[in-house]
Amino acid sequence: MKVSLLFSLSLLTTALAIPFHALELEPRGNPAKVSGAPDPVPTLNPVGKSHSSVLVxxxxxxxxxxxxxxxPCPLLNTLANHGYLDRSGRRLKKSDFETGLVQGINLELTFAAALTDNAFFKLADNYGFNPEDPRANLDLEQLNVPNETEHDQSMTRKDVIQGDTLHQQPKMIAQVLGDSTPPSYPYLNTSSFGRTRLRRANESLAIGSxxxxxxxxxxxxxxxxxxxxLLGETRRxxxxxxxxxxxxxxxxxxxxxxxxxWGWKRSSxxxxxxxxxxxxxxxVFWQNYWKGLDCGLGSGKGETLPLGKC
Structure with missing residues (x-):
């Protein structure tokens, strides 16, 4: 069965969404290959990574x-904390965001420009600027606009009905790190993030979002x-x-x-x-897989399985 994915990446904030196109993805791999499987330990010099950016x-x-x-976006905050964006995080123009994304993580230039343009157009009415004016600028905190450039079901931030959507929550971070199977497994992967996305969706709906x-x-x-x-490694x-x-x-x-x-290397x-x-x-594939098992995370049919058996 194919999974239809309308993908729009949020890089300028945890809420930025651009519907580029619908992509048909054929699920690949064995569903039994989940977090905790005996994958080989990654090498210290992962494939596709270039020079260390932390020293520079x-x-x-x-x-x-x-x-x-x-x-509300860990990526943008990280870019500012490392000086790829002005460390103050203030009065950032579109060109600043584009340069920071390209130099910081090697995001493809036209992709970075499209994301930046979309954010400025979304926020123009909120802050009264012309989004096509190259002098238009934003402070990072101004991206914290619910339903525009900020959304519910964040992995590390609260929903808007809970109050603070700007700051990361240590308890929520610990839950993300515990979504591997078993929780003691020292890695996260696409499977564990499928569990995280399913868990956060159900938690959000349960509180009335x-x-x-x-x-x-x-x-x-x-x-x-x-x-x-950005953070993953593979030796294959x-x-x-x-x-x-x-x-x-x-x-x-x-x-x-x-x-x-420390030692992080951006994509080459x-x-x-x-x-x-x-x-x-x-x-998305793994989210649907875990939902089908239920595993205490979703609303799948049949008996709910203990987390340790998922």
Whole structure:
């Protein structure tokens, strides 16, 4: 059975959504190959990674920058904390976002430009600027606009009806790190993020948040895919997305400190929409797989299985 995925990656905030196109993805691999399977340990020099970026752009937390501004998006905050965006996070023009995304993570230029344009057009009425004016600018915190450039069901932020949607929540980060099977497994992957996405969707609906629009669902899956692409490792050339593993220690630093882990290397090839579609498609596949088992996370038919058996 094919999985139809309308994918629009949110990079400028955890809510930015651009419906580029519908992509038909054929589920691949054995459903039995889940988190915790005996995959080979990744090498220290993962395939497709280039020079270390942490030495060139050291991490300085926002708390050390006077009057700094930060967004609901771990990526943008990380880029500011490493100086790919102005460390203040203020008065950032479209060209600043585009340059930061390209230089920071090697996002393909036209992809970065499209994402940036969309965010500025969405927020123009809120802040009274002309989105086509190259002088138009935003502070990072101004991206925290519900239903525009911020959405519910974030992996690390609360829903809007809960109050604070801007700051990461340590308890929620711990839950993401515990979504592997078994929870003691030291890696995250497309399978574990499928569990995370299913869990967050059900938690959100249970507290009374509205269902997400299709483009917002796609953004959620894109955000999870981004973590695997940026932080994941594999020693197999031409490997499939399910083969990529993210060390939990690295993911914890990314989510909690909003930093590139020490020794992190950006992709040596531009990150494209097609690459994001592939990883997001597998996360959708695993989300549906876990929902079918129920596993205490979803509303599948039949008996709910203990988490340890999923």
């Amino acid at each position: 752009h050291p991490w300085i937390p926002a708390s050390a920058i006077k009057n700094s501004s930060r967004s 509205r269902p997400l629009r299709p483009e917002e669902v796609a953004s959620c899956n894109g955000e999870a895919a981004l973590v695997v692409i 050339r031409n490997s499939e997305s399910d083969d990529w593993l993210v060390k939990k220690e690295r993911a914890g630093m990314w989510f909690s400190d909003e930093r590139f882990p 090839v531009p990150i494209t929409l097609g690459m994001m579609n592939e990883f997001a498609g597998r996360i």
